[in-house]
Amino acid sequence: MMIIALALSAASGCSQWTTASMDSSLLQKPRMSPDTVVIELAFVDISPADDLWEHVDEQHLSVDLRRRLGQQGLRSGLTGAQLPGWISDRLEQQQKMLELDKETGTAVVADVDGPRRLQCRSAQPREIEIGSVREQIVLDVGDCDQTEAFDQARCRLSLITRAQGDGRVQLQVTPEITHGTPRHRWVGSDGSFRFHLSQDFERYDDLTIHAVLSPGQTLVLTSTGELQGIGQHFFPIGERIADHRPVLLLRLAQTQLDDLFSQQPTFTPIATDGL
DSSP: OOOHHHHHHHHHHHHHTGGGGOGGGGGGGOOOTTTEEEEHHHEEEEOTOOOOOGGBBTTSSSSHHHHHHHTTTTEEEEEOSOOOOOHHHHHHHHOOOEEEEETOOOOOEEEOOEEEEEEEETTOEEEEEEEEEEEEEEETTTTTEEEEEEEEEEEEEEEEEEEEESSSEEEEEEEEEEEEEEEEEEETTTTTEEEEEEEEEEEOOGGOEEEEEEETTTEEEEOOOSOOOOOOHHHOTTTSSOOOEEEEEEEEEESSOOOOOOOOOOOOOOOOOOO
């Protein structure tokens, strides 16, 4: 009797762990938030002989904004879903690039800017640091040969994304310069406040770029042929390779919010009690 009881117990125990009885929903991979946008970013160095602007559409920007960007030494445009082959090849070369260490004379892997992926939430800024911290950045101010100096300064771009619901995403890109000694500040987030160590910054809202990208499209941003304004500090010629200038590529890789074929609303608005 004891043997029969043990056999029945073992049989019933095994039946509880068959795959058929497991809830498959518990094994589903977690999904990103519906308003998440994935942006791939990379820097590529181009020479004056490269035909970059033959493949870039600048008409997505207004004439007035193109003029303001040009006065500050910046140039921007959109490419299609397919980057020119020479840009893809150069990105691959940069990832494999070796540089000769000046002190030891040994070859080491270069600290180049390889492609990165940013997960962005709707209307929440992400900062893209450009270059290293510089002892001082000096900019011309107005038409009276006045200058403005920023100590311990660094260039950066504030990136904000907004999913449009049809697979496209609006990008908002604003140049900024951080400067000065970092200080603790109160920062509000999710209904609470916390201390955050940060520098002062100068924001150039009149140079904000608004662009609507479809999946695979790339926003291109670099300096003009004539170095001037903030463009010469964001994308200086010859900083990494002689006679070459860096170009920033922001490619829309993925968006979670796509209600083009959805029959149910993506989200339900929260009641505001008459507010």
